[in-house]
Amino acid sequence: MFARSCSRLVASKTAVPLTSYLARTARPYSSASSTYEHILTETPRPGVGLITLNRPKALNALSSPLFKELNDALSKYDEDKDIGAIIITGSEKAFAAGADIKEMAPLTFAQAYNNNFIAPWSHLANAIRTPVIAAVSGYALGGGCELALMCDILYCSTNANFGQPEIKLGTIPGAGGSQRLTRAVGKSKAMELILTGDMFSGKQAGEWGVAAKVVDGGKEQLLEEALKTAEKIAGYSRVAVVAGKEVVNKSQELALREGVEYERRMFHGLFGSQDQKIGMTAFAEKKKPEWSNE
Structure with a gap:
């Protein structure tokens, strides 16, 4: 939930859509799936569905419309008998720099509570049976960190930066960050991170058990490692x-x-x-x- 501040921090850089990488490699199995506004979907390897968050100007800030599309794509892959593993990724610069603050800021308690705001964000964790791998490069803050933690396996690059900075906005994590981060790193470290809003690096994510693998390289190397694992999983019963x-x-x-x-x-x-x-x-x-x- 820190996309706006993070946007100012890295606004001078240009996001590179992952599809450009897929196009360059020209894998024989790559094929487009449904057309969405905020995400891209591909099948780059046999049995593997790839979802790329695609709001580059907003550093992939998470919004209700994006999650509606994400949940739809996840459900379709989950129901597809030819798909045995799913990858969620973002850009080189940001997996997802947080939630869309412009959407959240004007909400009242009654609106948030009565509409069960951000409850649909948990669809991945609650309803998807196919294994999901997060491939995290760049910023994964607030809701972005929570989305990565919902995935079954988390790979990240050394340039990844994680965090739950909601305390800086006068609130707390709302999509499971306090629960899943605590299970990953323990109570004391999670308490420190959530109460200070401090970020932690991809290297630390690997050392603390948040990430299963830390890839020393750019987005292409990270995605290749995630694809290898996803294809391997998809090859089993x-x-x-x-x-x-x-x-x-x-x-x-x-x-x-x-x-x-x-x-x-x-x-x-x-x-x-x-x-x-x-x-x-x-x-x-x-x-x-x-x-x-x-």
Whole structure:
């Protein structure tokens, strides 16, 4: 929620749309999907859906119209049987520099509360079963940091800058930042970051466990690493991948004993899938499994 201040900080630079990179590499599998105003969608690798936030003049500031499109694209990819992993990214300069303050500033409590303002932002975390990878370059502040934290896997470049600076605007995180950041870095560090509004670097994100991988390079190198992982995930059984995502997410909600029991039940349940038989038979016969995704 700090896009306006961040915009002033980096206004002298020019955002480079990710589609220019995709066009240059000319991957044979790349194809355009639905047309949106605030995002771009592509399928750059087999089984991989790519969503690029595309409000370069606003440093990809997050707004209700953008999230409506994002949620629509996520749902379509999630329902597509040919898509096994999704990537969300932004520009070289900003993943998303925050929420659109112009949209938020005039709201009253009654308007925000009665309309359940920004609740749809949690669609990614609450409804999407396909694994989602955040590829973060540049600024990921406020809502941008929260969006990245909602993703299942977070990759970032060394030039990434994260933060929850809402305290500087007289408010607090509203899309899960206080909860997910605390789970990632611990109470004391999260408290410091949220109460000071300080940023932390991509390097620190890797050291603190916020990011699974920190890429030393530009946006192209970052995206390539995310694509490799997404394509690898998409190459496995959809049934097993969805189950794996589910049990890891449950670990954040359940006590250890209950979590282990939940995992065991899911493990037992997979013995009713065709892919469990396909996978184990292929292993025994030293063959590559051909998944049915059933």
